Amino acid sequence: MTRPLTARRWAWTIGALALVALCVSILGVSIGSEDIATRVLQGKATQVDWTTIIQIRLVRVLVGLLAGGALATAGVVLQALFRNPLADPFVLGTSGGAAFGAVVGIVLLEDAGATWGWVETLRQSQVVCIPVMAFLGSLLSVALVSAGAVGRGALPTQSLLLIGVIANYVFTALVLLITVKADPNKLPRIEAWLLGDLSGGGFLATGAAALLAVSVAICAVLTFWLARPLDALTLGDEQARALGVPVGRVRWTAFLLSSLATAIAVAIAGVIGFVGLLLPHGFRRLFGADHRLLVPACFLGGGTLLVLCDIPARTLFPQELPVGIVTAILGGPLFFLILRRRSS
Amino acid sequence: MKRLLWVLPVGLLGVALALALWPHEPPAAPPSGPPRRIVCLAPVYTEVVFALGAGDRLVGRSQWCNFPPEAERLPVVGGLGQPNLEQLVALQPDLILAPALGKSDNYEKLRRLGFRVEEMEPGTFADALAGIRRIGGWLGEEAAAEAVVKKIEQDRDALVKTLAGCPRVRCALVVGHEPLFVSGAGTYLDDLLALANAENACGDAQGWARYGLEDFLARNPEVILDSTMGNEREADHQVVAFWSRWTDVAAVKDGRVHAIDPDLTNRPGPRMVQAIEHLARHLHPDAFARGTEGGR
Numbered sequence: 167m168t169r170p171l172t173a174r175r176w177a178w179t180i181g182a183l184a185l186v187a188l189c190v191s192i193l194g195v196s197i198g199s200e201d202i203a204t205r206v207l208q209g210k211a212t213q214v215d216w217t218t219i220i221q222i223r224l225v226r227v228l229v230g231l232l233a234g235g236a237l238a239t240a241g242v243v244l245q246a247l248f249r250n251p252l253a254d255p256f257v258l259g260t261s262g263g264a265a266f267g268a269v270v271g272i273v274l275l276e277d278a279g280a281t282w283g284w285v286e287t288l289r290q291s292q293v294v295c296i297p298v299m300a301f302l303g304s305l306l307s308v309a310l311v312s313a314g315a316v317g318r319g320a321l322p323t324q325s326l327l328l329i330g331v332i333a334n335y336v337f338t339a340l341v342l343l344i345t346v347k348a349d350p351n352k353l354p355r356i357e358a359w360l361l362g363d364l365s366g367g368g369f370l371a372t373g374a375a376a377l378l379a380v381s382v383a384i385c386a387v388l389t390f391w392l393a394r395p396l397d398a399l400t401l402g403d404e405q406a407r408a409l410g411v412p413v414g415r416v417r418w419t420a421f422l423l424s425s426l427a428t429a430i431a432v433a434i435a436g437v438i439g440f441v442g443l444l445l446p447h448g449f450r451r452l453f454g455a456d457h458r459l460l461v462p463a464c465f466l467g468g469g470t471l472l473v474l475c476d477i478p479a480r481t482l483f484p485q486e487l488p489v490g491i492v493t494a495i496l497g498g499p500l501f502f503l504i505l506r507r508r509s510s
Numbered sequence: 511m512k513r514l515l516w517v518l519p520v521g522l523l524g525v526a527l528a529l530a531l532w533p534h535e536p537p538a539a540p541p542s543g544p545p546r547r548i549v550c551l552a553p554v555y556t557e558v559v560f561a562l563g564a565g566d567r568l569v570g571r572s573q574w575c576n577f578p579p580e581a582e583r584l585p586v587v588g589g590l591g592q593p594n595l596e597q598l599v600a601l602q603p604d605l606i607l608a609p610a611l612g613k614s615d616n617y618e619k620l621r622r623l624g625f626r627v628e629e630m631e632p633g634t635f636a637d638a639l640a641g642i643r644r645i646g647g648w649l650g651e652e653a654a655a656e657a658v659v660k661k662i663e664q665d666r667d668a669l670v671k672t673l674a675g676c677p678r679v680r681c682a683l684v685v686g687h688e689p690l691f692v693s694g695a696g697t698y699l700d701d702l703l704a705l706a707n708a709e710n711a712c713g714d715a716q717g718w719a720r721y722g723l724e725d726f727l728a729r730n731p732e733v734i735l736d737s738t739m740g741n742e743r744e745a746d747h748q749v750v751a752f753w754s755r756w757t758d759v760a761a762v763k764d765g766r767v768h769a770i771d772p773d774l775t776n777r778p779g780p781r782m783v784q785a786i787e788h789l790a791r792h793l794h795p796d797a798f799a800r801g802t803e804g805g806r
Contacts, residue, residue, distance in 0.1 A: 199596050214602055221623055222595045296615060350691075350718045354590070365595065367615035370622060376529035383522035390515045486594070 171456045179459060183466040187231065187473075194227040194473045195219060197481060225366040228374035230476050230489075231469035233364065233435035236381045238468025240424035240431075241442030242449070242460055243388060246396045247420055248323045255428040255442040258330035258421075259307040262337030264432040267303020268359050269341050271296045273348045296359065297367060297433040304429035307333050308422070326421075361488035362436025364476050369434065377430055384427045385465045392420050393457035400455065438490045440497035441468050447504055544650030545605035545626070551593055554777040555607040555630070556581050558642055561658050561780035562651045570601045576773065577781075599623065605648060635701045638778030639663070658780055665783040666705065669790070673707040676794040682711040682731035682761070685718060687738050687752060692721045698778050699737075706790040708733070727758060733793055734761040737772040745769035768792045 196203035202215045211219075240255035247253070255261075275295055314329040345356055366374050388396075395416040398406040406413050431438075445468050446460070453459050475492040549570035550556040556575040559568055565580060570587040587601065588594045590609060595616060598606070603625065608617060610629040617627045628648065630641055639659050646655020681703060683693035693699040694715030703710050711731035712721055734753060739745035749769040753762050761767050770792070775785045791798050 199594060200600050214600060217623060218596050218599050221619070222599065346720075365616070366619075368618035368622070370619065372529045372532040376526040379522045379526035379529065383519040383526070386519045386522065390518070 171454070171459055176459055179453060180462055180466070183463055183470070187466050187470045190470045190473050191227045191231065194230065194477060195223045197477055198223055199481070220371050222365075224371050225369060225374045226364050226476060226480075227473050228371065228378050229364045229366040229369070229434055230473035232374070232378040232381050233431040233438060234441050234468035234470070234472025235385065235465040236427035236431040236468075237438065237442035238445040238464040238471075239381075239385050239388065239461055240428045241468075242446035242457070242464045243392075243396065243420050243424040245446055246400050246457065247417060247424075248327065249400060249402075250323070250327070251447065252443075253327075254439075255424070255431075256334070256437065256439070257327060258425065259311050259333030259337065260304045260425055260428045261432055261437045262334035262341075263307025263310075264300040264304035264429065265341050265360060265437065266337040267306070268296050268300040268433075268436075269344050269348075269356055270303070271299030272352055272355050272359065273344050275299065297369075300359075301429050301433035303337075304425070304432055307337060308425040308429070312421075358488075359436055362438045362490045363486065363488050364435055364472070364479075365486075366434060374434075377434065381427055381430055382465070384423050385462060388420065388423055389458060389461045392416060392423075393461055396420060396457045396461075397455070436488075436490070438472070438493060440490075440493045440501070441472055444497045444501050444504075445471060447501070451504065451507075545603075545648065547601065547603045548605045548607065548649075549587060549593075549598060549601060549603040550575060550607045551588070552590055552607070552609040552630075553577065553773070554632075554779040555609075555645065557777060557779040557781065558645050559607070559649070561642075562646055562649060562654045564649050564651055564654075567649070569603055570598065593620075595619070598625075607645065632698060632778060634696075634698060635666075635705065635778065635782060638698075638782060641778070642780070662780065662783055666786065669783060669786055670705060670707070673790055673794055673797055676707050676797050679708050679732045679793055680711045680729070681708045681733040681735060681793060682726065682729065684734060684736040684738060690721050690723055690726060691718060692726075694719045694721075699775060702775065702782070702786050702789055706786050706793055708789075708793045727756065730758075730760050732760045732764070732766060734759070734767045735770045735789060735792060736767065737770045737775060739769050740772060766792070 198218070200215075200218060202211065202218060205211045205215055206219070237255050241253070244253040244255065244257070245251060311326060311329045311333050315326045341360075345353065348356070369377075395406070395411045398409045398411045399413065399416065401409075403413050428442075446464055449460060449463050449467055453463055472489065472493070475496065476489045479487040479489045479492045546567055547569045548559060548564070548567050550559060550568065551572045553572065553575040556568065556571050557577055559565060560578050560581065565578070568581070568584055571581055571584040572593075573586050573589050575581045575584070585597070585601070587597045593606075593608075593616060598620070606617075606620065606625055606627045608627055608629050610631045617629060620627050630644075631637070633641070639662065642659055642662075643652075643655050646652050646658075683697075683699050683703060685691045685693050685699075692712040692715055693710075694717055695710065695713045696717055700710050700713065711729040712719075712726070715721055734749075736749040736753070739748045746769045750765075750767050753759070753767045756762050770788060774781060774788050777785075
């Protein structure tokens with residue numbers, strides 16, 4: 167843990183994790199309800215097989231990499247910012263806001279589609295109505311939470327956490343209110359969204375790849391510009407200031423970037439627990455607390471974990487399971503083990 | 511070196527922008543002529559397609575499509591409106607009939623992949639007749655659709671005439687127990703009830719609605735028709751057992767609590783008149799006591 171981080175170790179670790187991510191992605195693309203992999207290997211794949219591989223399975227893998235990576239990155243950054251091991255991507259109201267946006271989209275906007283031209287335009291372009299609404303909802307929540315904390319110095323962690331928790335409660339209540347009043351025919355859709363899934367909704371492979379690139383860009387900024395200041399922040403504000411770190415600016419930037427990453431992930435994949443909490447803790451033990459390594463490692467590891475969890479989620483039963491169920495069932499016991507080892 | 515690092519995120523964002531604006535392949539032009547490979551994602555559409563004599567053109571169905579029995583031989587491609595995309599794409603249908611309540615983002619995706627998805631809203635009796643005509647038009651079976659609609663209208667008129675002299679009973683349509691959900695005004699079941707010459711005891715509620723038990727007791731329905739237990743054989747016993755504790759309700763007192771078959775009464779399709787008759791047999795047993803034709 168105390169081993170210094172060399173460029174060599176960084177490159178080897180990230181390289182190895184990237185390789186694992188690649189292998190798991192290939193596995194994810196080859197496994198599914200239709201046995202296409204053998205046909206491809208025999209060179210007998212049809213046009214239909216390629217559509218399935220690229221527009222259905224690859225989209226799932228891309229969304230898994232994107233959502234898992236973004237959530238784990240946001241988790242590790244927020245834990246450092248708040249110096250609180252319980253911080254996770256959803257603690258600041260992002261998930262509640264996203265759920266609110268999505269439900270508003272499902273209940274109100276879809277019927278308005280005919281009368282409001284722009285909803286129809288959204289549907290026909292690469293973007294789809296519900297993810298856009300979920301994204302706007304989570305941004306709204308982040309804005310409200312930030313506004314509540316602004317002007318109280320360099321990101322006051324206590325009030326932010328409290329306001330975040332309250333925002334989540336309020337948004338959850340609003341979601342329930344809309345659900346009670348909603349047309350029961352829409353309830354299955356609301357439920358499916360709230361449980362989260364990786365099918366990527368209406369996105370095709372290019373759209374999912376574009377969003378993955380955006381979240382990689384966010385992760386790169388965090389790695390190359392904010393990792394050292396984050397390291398300093400874990401020592402405490404005074405120490406960080408003494409080291410010449412502009413504490414307030416770093417905090418706000420890191421907070422907003424991780425919220426943005428969470429918002430993108432939640433908008434496409436719904437609320438998936440545990441990846442953002444479990445993986446940063448595990449990797450911090452494994453690779454040390456240096457954020458230059460930890461942030462990209464968590465991005466790759468989170469994506470890999472989610473793609474891996476998605477394989478049983480969609481093949482175990484004829485009906486697809488929400489991947490959040492698998493991550494929680496696997497993650498709970500694993501988290502317990504990590505905690506046990508830490509305390510012993 | 512440090513300055514060069516800007517290239518990475520900026521480049522990635524550029525890639526993202528390029529990918530987002532990438533023109534996706536325009537869907538292949540649909541083959542001309544009526545569809546030959548149809549998938550139905552709700553049981554009612556399967557019934558309609560079979561009634562139009564086009565059952566042999568179906569290549570897939572939802573998990574719940576169980577009528578006519580021949581339909582059960584078709585491969586299942588998912589639940590109500592929630593298709594397994596992989597299986598659906600593998601079937602290469604040229605028409606997908608889907609309920610509007612499903613996960614429409616998936617429908618969007620299917621459309622972008624070049625499939626034809628027609629979403630249909632469940633509605634009233636009249637909507638259902640229009641729906642049969644629309645499906646007939648898509649399938650190139652206009653004449654068959656017209657015949658099916660005509661037959662339904664004739665049967666309905668005959669049934670309405672039979673029931674005309676019966677007393678208008680006050681009936682509650684229960685669709686959920688805990689919490690209590692009823693079929694209120696504007697629902698398809700409410701429509702069937704009106705045609706069966708009965709009054710909806712919970713007609714003050716709109717659509718499928720949660721209903722206060724207190725209000726329910728106050729409405730004091732003379733008949734309770736309960737579709738919560740499915741179509742199992744013991745459904746009737748379970749329904750009667752559930753309601754037996756509310757002995758103040760007229761329906762319970764008079765032993766007029768019955769289970770109804772949701773597979774029949776929730777599908778606004780070719781069997782609509784049978785559904786009305788199914789309700790009417792419980793509502794007006796006297797009208798059927800004189801040895802009218804049997805069957806559900």
